[in-house]
Amino acid sequence: MHLPHSTLKQEFVKKWIMGLQRCKFSNKNMSIFERKKAIKLSADTAMASARKGLTCWSRALISTPDRSAVPTTTRRASLACKKIVKRSRRIRRTAKCGAARKRQITRSIAQCLVWKRTQILKSLIPGGEFMNEVCLIEETLDYITSLRVQVDVMRSLASASVRASEPHN
Amino acid sequence: MSSRRSRQSAAGVSRISDDQIIELVSKLRQLLPEIRDRRSDKVSASKVLQETCNYIRSLHREVDDLSERLSQLLATIDADSAEAAIIRSLIM
Numbered sequence A: 001m002h003l004p005h006s007t008l009k010q011e012f013v014k015k016w017i018m019g020l021q022r023c024k025f026s027n028k029n030m031s032i033f034e035r036k037k038a039i040k041l042s043a044d045t046a047m048a049s050a051r052k053g054l055t056c057w058s059r060a061l062i063s064t065p066d067r068s069a070v071p072t073t074t075r076r077a078s079l080a081c082k083k084i085v086k087r088s089r090r091i092r093r094t095a096k097c098g099a100a101r102k103r104q105i106t107r108s109i110a111q112c113l114v115w116k117r118t119q120i121l122k123s124l125i126p127g128g129e130f131m132n133e134v135c136l137i138e139e140t141l142d143y144i145t146s147l148r149v150q151v152d153v154m155r156s157l158a159s160a161s162v163r164a165s166e167p168h169n
Numbered sequence B: 001m002s003s004r005r006s007r008q009s010a011a012g013v014s015r016i017s018d019d020q021i022i023e024l025v026s027k028l029r030q031l032l033p034e035i036r037d038r039r040s041d042k043v044s045a046s047k048v049l050q051e052t053c054n055y056i057r058s059l060h061r062e063v064d065d066l067s068e069r070l071s072q073l074l075a076t077i078d079a080d081s082a083e084a085a086i087i088r089s090l091i092m
Helices: A006-024 A032-049 A056-063 A074-094 A099-124 A133-165 B003-012 B020-031 B047-076 B081-092
Strands: none
Touching: A006 A032, A006 A133, A006 B081, A032 A056, A032 A133, A032 B047, A056 A133, A074 A099, A074 A133, A099 A133, A099 B047, A133 B020, B003 B047, B020 B047
16 A cells, blocks of 8 residues: 555646646636635645545545534544543542552543543544544555645745746846 | 453443554654644654644645645636646646
């Protein structure tokens, strides 16, 4: 499943150019905002399709390209986390605070943090809500690699465009 | 300890196990400079998750900024240089 950086980059560039050509930038009536949306959408689609359906996040991204449409679970996460912390405080108040109790409380707060941050991570990865923890970790690594390729290529195109727009002396 | 774990899974709240976190840390170490520079092998699970989330959010922001920049640059790519011609022929 893991592709070398250069192969992934080539796939992304190929697919992105195809997508950009369809955007019809020669149409001068496009607003900057519309153009930005088109660039972003084509970049995300290219990034996802470069994985050729091998990862969950790429399939999820292609089926819901508008990231803002993906619901986040952070509100539920913070409510559940508050319950766990309240429970730990109650234990601390009612029980005698020996060393074992203190360890238990620390542990439950740590578990709460892990759980809460796992939920946040799930909301950041496309399709993350439906993944179990093992899948989430693998998908996260692949997603980060693909995002770095995307940023790399976009930066190169931006600097090439800057050079191309410079007046010749 | 086993009763706590079974209580957790009964409630539907599962947590990432230590082995999986160790695997994640070793791979993320190459990707995240904050964790790579840290000498100790013991990085807490919640810290790794937090750094990962922050990194992904910063990458998303960068893609957004680059899209905006590209949208302005490509709008004005009318120049007569060879590079402009190449870019125009590639994507327009």
